Amino acid sequence: xxxxxxxxxxxxxxxxxxxxxxxxxxxxxxxxxxxxxxxxxxxxxxxxxxxxxxxxxxxxxxxxxxxxxxxxxxxxxxxxxxxxxxxxxxxxxxxxxxxxxxxxxxxxxxxxxxxxxxxxxxxxxxxxxxxxxxxxxxxxxxxxxxxxxxxxxxxxxxxxxxxxxxxxxxxxxxxxxxxxxxxxxxxxxxxxxxxxxxxxxxxxxxxxxxxxxxxxxxxxxxxxxxxxxxxxxxxxxxxxxxxxxxxxxxxxxxxxxxxxxxxxxxxxxxxx
Amino acid sequence: xxxxxxxxxxxxxxxxxxxxxxxxxxxxxxxxxxxxxxxxxxxxxxxxxxxxxxxxxxxxxxxxxxxxxxxxxxxxxxxxxxxxxxxxxxxxxxxxxxxxxxxxxxxxxxxxxxxxxxxxxxxxxxxxxxxxxxxxxxxxxxxxxxxxxxxxxxxxxxxxxxxxxxxxxxxxxxxxxxxxxxxxxxxxxxxxxxxxxxxxxxxxxxxxxxxxxxxxxxxxxxxxxxxxxxxxxxxxxxxxxxxxxxxxxxxxxxxxxxxxxxxxxxxxxxxxxxxxxxxxxxxxxxxxxxxxxxxxxxxxxxxxxxxxxxxxxxxxxxxxxxxxxxxxxxxxxxxxxxxxxxxxxxxx
Numbered sequence: 046x047x048x049x050x051x052x053x054x055x056x057x058x059x060x061x062x063x064x065x066x067x068x069x070x071x072x073x074x075x076x077x078x079x080x081x082x083x084x085x086x087x088x089x090x091x092x093x094x095x096x097x098x099x100x101x102x103x104x105x106x107x108x109x110x111x112x113x114x115x116x117x118x119x120x121x122x123x124x125x126x127x128x129x130x131x132x133x134x135x136x137x138x139x140x141x142x143x144x145x146x147x148x149x150x151x152x153x154x155x156x157x158x159x160x161x162x163x164x165x166x167x168x169x170x171x172x173x174x175x176x177x178x179x180x181x182x183x184x185x186x187x188x189x190x191x192x193x194x195x196x197x198x199x200x201x202x203x204x205x206x207x208x209x210x211x212x213x214x215x216x217x218x219x220x221x222x223x224x225x226x227x228x229x230x231x232x233x234x235x236x237x238x239x240x241x242x243x244x245x246x247x248x249x250x251x252x253x254x255x256x257x258x259x260x261x262x263x264x265x266x267x268x269x270x271x272x273x274x275x276x277x278x279x280x281x282x283x284x285x286x287x288x289x290x291x292x293x294x295x296x297x298x299x300x301x302x303x304x305x306x307x308x309x310x311x312x313x314x315x316x317x
Numbered sequence: 318x319x320x321x322x323x324x325x326x327x328x329x330x331x332x333x334x335x336x337x338x339x340x341x342x343x344x345x346x347x348x349x350x351x352x353x354x355x356x357x358x359x360x361x362x363x364x365x366x367x368x369x370x371x372x373x374x375x376x377x378x379x380x381x382x383x384x385x386x387x388x389x390x391x392x393x394x395x396x397x398x399x400x401x402x403x404x405x406x407x408x409x410x411x412x413x414x415x416x417x418x419x420x421x422x423x424x425x426x427x428x429x430x431x432x433x434x435x436x437x438x439x440x441x442x443x444x445x446x447x448x449x450x451x452x453x454x455x456x457x458x459x460x461x462x463x464x465x466x467x468x469x470x471x472x473x474x475x476x477x478x479x480x481x482x483x484x485x486x487x488x489x490x491x492x493x494x495x496x497x498x499x500x501x502x503x504x505x506x507x508x509x510x511x512x513x514x515x516x517x518x519x520x521x522x523x524x525x526x527x528x529x530x531x532x533x534x535x536x537x538x539x540x541x542x543x544x545x546x547x548x549x550x551x552x553x554x555x556x557x558x559x560x561x562x563x564x565x566x567x568x569x570x571x572x573x574x575x576x577x578x579x580x581x582x583x584x585x586x587x588x589x590x591x592x593x594x595x596x597x598x599x600x601x602x603x604x605x606x607x608x609x610x611x612x613x614x615x616x617x618x619x620x621x622x623x624x625x626x627x628x629x630x631x632x633x634x635x636x637x638x639x640x641x642x643x644x645x646x647x648x649x650x651x652x653x654x655x656x657x658x659x660x661x662x663x664x665x
Contacts, residue, residue, distance in 0.1 A: 217366045218399040220386035222457065223416035232412070236403050 078294065085291040089284070096288035102273065106293055109270035110300075112185060113253035116192035120200040120249045125242060128204025129230070133213065150198050157194055158262025165190055165263065187264040192253035199248040207241025208234060243308055247301060254297055318342045319363060319465065319497065324372035326362055331355040333362070333521045335372070340499060342377075342464075345491050347512035348501045349532075351544065355521040356501045357396075360467050363499070365389040376465065387416070391465035392458035396474055398450045400442035406453050407438040413461045428460045432486070448479040452486070459494065466490075468500040472507055484511060505545055509533060517541050539585050539664055547587035547662060548633050555582045563663060569629035573605040574661035585664050592660035593634035595624065596653045597644055605658040608632075612650045615641070622646065628654050 048054070050064070085093055096102045131143060149157060165172040165181040172181050181187035211234050219229040235242075257271035265272060270293040278286035319340040326333045333355050340346045348356050361367050363374055365386035374382045381389050401409050410425055429435040432452040437445060442453060451471065458466065471487065472480045488511065491498050502508055508515050508529065515532045517524040524541045525532060536542040543550060553567030558580045565572050565586055574586055599607050610628025622641040624634045632654055636646075644652065 212397075212399065214395050214397070214399045215401060217361070217364070217386065218393065218395060219401070219412065219416075220366070221364050221389065221391065221393040222413035223387050223461065224412075225385065225387050228416065233401055237401075 081287065082291050082294065085287055089288065092284070092288040093291060096292050101268070102289050102292065105268045105273040105289075106270045106296055108185075108188070108267055109254050109293065110296070112188045112269060113192055113250050115185075115189045116196060116253040117200070117246050117250040119189065119193050120197045121242070121246060124197060124200035124245070124249075125204045127201050128206075129208050129234070131201070131205045132208035146201050147198050149195050154195055154256065154258030155262060158191060158259035161187075161191055161194060161259060161263050181263060183264045183266050185264075185267065188260050188267070188269060191259035191263050192256050195256050195259050196249040196252035199252055200242075200245040203241050203245025203248065204238065207238030207245070210241065211237045240308070243304075247304055251297070251301065318375075318377055319499065320373075320375040320378075321359075321363070322373040322375070324359075324362060324369050324374065326358065326367060326369045326372075328358055328367060331358045331521060333359055333369075336518075336521070336523050338516055338523060338526065340497060342497050343495055345488075345498045345500065345511060345513045347508040347515045348499065348518055349505065349508040349512075349515050350503060350518035352503050354503075354518045356503075356518055357469055358521075359518065360393070360469055360499065360501055363389070364391060364393045364467055390463060391467060392461075392463040393467045394451075394454050394458050394469065394471060396470040398442075398454035400450055400454060400457070402441075402443050404442070405438070406434065406440050406442055406445070409442055409453060410438075410457045410460055413457060417461050419461060424460055428456045432456045446479075447475050448483060451475065451483060455486075455490065459490065462494075463496075465497045465499070468498065470501055470503070472502070473504070487511065505533070517544065519544070535662065536587070537664070539587070542585075542587040542662060542664065546589055548590050549588040549593075551586045551588070551630055553584060553586065555580050555584055562658060565661075565663070567630065570608055572608075572661065573658040574663050575659045576661075576663040578663060578665065582665060587662040587664065588632070588656060588660060590623065590633040590635040592656050593632065593636075594655045595626070595634055595636055595640070595644060595646065596655055599653050604655045606654075606656050606661075608654045610652060610654050612646055612648050612652060615647055626652060626654050 050060075054060075127146075131139070152160075162169065162182065164170045165187065167173065167176055167180070167182055169181075175181075179186055181190060215233050215237070216226075216229045219233045220226065224232065255271070257269075257275065260269055261272050261275070268276065270289065274286045274289050274293070277289060319338075321336060321338040324333055324336045331353070336359065348359065350356050358367070362369055363376075365381065365384060365388070368383065372382070373380060376389060376391070400406075401412065404412065407425070410428065413419075414421070414425070426435070429438060432455055434449065434452050434456055437449060437453065442450060445453065451474075468487070472483055475483055484507070487498070487500070490496065500511060512529050514526060515529055516526045517532060517536075519540055525537050527535075532541070533545050536545055536547065539550065551565070551567035551570075551572065553565045555563050555578055556566045556571070557564045558578060561575055561577055563574045563576045563578060563584075565574055565584060567586060572586065578584060594604065596607075599609070608628040610626040610632070612624055613627050613631070614625040616623040617638070620638055622636055622638050624636060624641070624646055626632050626634060634654065644650075646652070
């Protein structure tokens with residue numbers, strides 16, 4: 046049960062202090078971002094427009110979104126089945142598997158980049174033998190791989206939580222009504238976890254787009270948004286990099302807002 | 318017909334142990350047992366949701382032990398009805414038809430009419446009352462004309478008044494559709510009213526199978542006896558046995574009981590609290606047992622009163638509120654505890 050805070054609510058010091066801290070947290074994030082965005086718009090609108098018309102900027106932002114999208118597709122392909130197994134079955138070593146899936150979230154991303162490079166670099170364990178067929182370093186596949194590595198846990202975990210929230214009895218009921226497992230999964234379990242998986246996908250995509258450390262180590266070129274921002278910052282300073290940053294955040298924010306609005310009606314699938 | 322042969326399965330805290338059972342076609346078979354006895358696990362095994370560690374399940378002579386649930390060809394209704402929350406009532410009912418490729422709007426209309434849910438077809442299942450959800454769940458299960466219906470505690474989530482009409486509904490469905498029904502419950506009254514035969518399961522073991530009368534009048538085991546309501550148990554020894562009448566010495570008291578056990582045997586005598594009569598005076602011709610005692614505790618249970626009496630041993634009696642008031646029953650009052658020899662069920 047949630048309680049609506051109103052003027053007539055009883056005064057509880059704890060609630061007051063916690064609410065104040067919530068406000069601090071909110072302002073920390075909101076002021077930092079809005080100061081940058083509005084600062085750019087009011088001080089240097091021209092710079093923003095120029096950035097939006099610059100081919101290198103536009104293509105780097107597009108590459109960020111596109112590579113992030115590909116990483117999310119791959120994450121869906123791997124994470125949804127993995128989440129189902131983790132939600133429904135116990136097996137020896139399951140906790141170890143779950144912990145390892147979480148590791149990309151906690152390792153420094155430059156470390157992830159180095160690790161990826163040693164495996165997928167041109168002399169790496171997998172990148173070496175595949176050299177003639179697919180190139181990872183300084184190429185789109187490398188970017189996608191780096192993004193996938195750091196964002197996969199979000200999808201696998203939210204898919205797992207989604208599947209866990211579906212009572213296995215619903216699956217059983219479907220099966221005794223004549224559905225083979227794959228149909229029970231497709232018509233019952235999957236639609237009922239769709240919201241979790243959608244939120245997981247958005248998180249995954251967001252994480253992929255915001256990745257810099259792992260990507261820059263395996264593929265400095267072609268430049269994704271964050272790499273270009275960093276590159277401009279090092280070469281020309283804040284005033285040259287800020288418009289790109291603002292542009293990137295405006296584009297991604299509007300996409301997330303659209304997804305949130307579109308998915309709002311999905312709450313009917315939530316059983317809790 | 319469902320044949321279960323020496324079925325064993327461990328799962329979480331439940332374990333079924335070499336359970337064998339045969340349910341005839343057209344039977345209304347109730348599995349009765351305390352919570353946690355493994356009843357649902359048994360039903361889920363029959364439905365094929367789990368596979369047994371050992372043993373076999375045959376449905377109409379066909380071994381289904383290792384077949385997936387969709388090949389067991391039976392209908393299963395869970396205690397919480399398990400309606401699909403992302404589908405309308407109609408879509409829920411159509412699900413099984415879709416899976417079994419039955420295209421028949423008449424069938425859907427017919428079952429909806431039978432179960433009085435026609436007006437609910439476009440509704441969202443989770444917005445319905447418990448009784449309505451149950452009828453939808455039954456419709457979904459029955460629309461594809463299964464021969465066997467498995468019911469997991471079908472009445473326990475309903476309020477008492479709905480329970481009554483649901484009982485009637487289940488009986489009618491069983492009769493009209495000539496179904497084999499397997500119904501799980503922990504409620505004795507429910508089992509007694511509905512069952513053709515009852516199986517008692519405790520701690521994953523089959524304790525007794527029989528008609529309601531056999532189960533409730535002649536339990537074969539002391540745990541079954543106390544589960545089916547023989548609350549009073551006296552342990553003692555048969556001191557004489559004569560033409561079906563036993564005299565049993567149990568601690569400080571001696572009672573008469575009907576039964577056929579030779580003298581000298583160690584026995585347990587069981588007595589239902591409702592078969593005890595309390596009286597202020599000792600004599601009443603037809604009643605063989607009359608023990609003097611003193612009331613120690615009294616609980617008011619609405620129309621009935623439960624009384625604990627110390628008459629050398631502690632006995633529980635269930636009497637009407639009226640007779641309790643007439644005799645002025647309260648702790649400390651001396652009373653005679655009387656019961657027929659035929660009310661005493663004796664087990665070795």
